Amino acid sequence: MKRSHTSTRLLIVTALLALIPLGGWWSWQRNGPLSREATVLIKKGSTVSQIADQLEQQGIIRSAALFKLWARSRKLQLIRGEYAMAPSVSMSEVANKLRRGDIHFTNISLTPAMHAWSVQKRLKDFVPEETFWALWKSPRLAHTAGFEGAESLEGLLAPATYRLHRAMEPEEILLTMVEAFRDQVRPKLEGGPLDPYQTLILASLAEKETNIPEELPKVAGVYLKRLQVSMRLQFDPTSQYARWKTGDLRFTAPLTEDIRRPHRFNTYSIAGLPPTPIAIPSTAAIRAALNPKVGKDLYFVATGTGGHTFAPSLRDHNRNVGTYRKEINRQRSQKQKRILK
Secondary structure, eight states: OHHHHHHHHHHHHHHHHHHHHHHHHHHHHSOOSOOSOEEEEEOTTOOHHHHHHHHHHTTSOSOHHHHHHHHHHTTOOOOOEEEEEOTTOOHHHHHHHHHHTOOOOEEEEEOTTOOHHHHHHHTTTTSOHHHHHHHHTOHHHHHHHTOTTOSSOTTOSOOEEEEEOTTSOHHHHHHHHHHHHHHHTGGGGOSSSSOHHHHHHHHHHHHHHOSOGGGHHHHHHHHHHHHHTTOOOOOHHHHHHHHHHTTOOOOSOOOHHHHHSOOTTOTTTSSSSOSSOSSOOOHHHHHHHHSOOOSSOOEEEEOSSSSEEEESSHHHHHHHHHHHHHHHHHHHHHHHHHHHO
């Protein structure tokens, strides 16, 4: 009889012991508690224990202890990054994501004609605003771009699509863009009539003036011609840029008050080029700055229907301005008639 009781107890203990790993396996494979999609950021220097606790606190896994046990048994090497977790994701699926380095990237594009404020808005989910403006004036980053004396990173980021994640450090993000400029853009700035940084500035002016590639060499040529005859550039977008530099961030067309404002970026009030580029130039704009089409023209004005009309004298220019205003008035009149119908 004693033997029978002992055998029964032994079977019960054995069964209970067998349930322990079975329970662990079930906990590992079962749906997790997460009710909506969540993001896990593994920052540089994070430990397995810290991440396990974070996963439990975010409601992604039920047991940090079980996750730590698995991670240590597998000698898990954490890969820094941003990880997207789906609702009800199991602990097993979480572990596999981290082990594979299944990082969630966001594509962020910087395009020609973008300036500092538009870049800041584009990066707002990755770089805090105050940090962005501090890094924007970094001499070290400007040096990396290839222009040690540049006062800001304006124009020194390569237009491209970048794969970013929110575990990246802000300086690392801007460094990636600056290094792309150094490798892809900086070598293309040699050999023009101006030095490389002035070429970049001139290219940015042309970029902001016209979006018609065929016009870029003529626009660059007018500005170079003005520089050669010591004539102020009188470029509207620089007066707009000067407004923004004063902290007035109205993103409207330049006003009369902008044109009249004394400012070192306003080419109505200063001679020569502005101190820095005013936007990211395209490859076509850089080519135009390297090979500007310099002729007799010193003026140009929009046609109102796309493109610009160029003129060698102020009298011809004023006539073109009159034609432009007539076209704008005609368009307004037609629009009013359509509204009244």
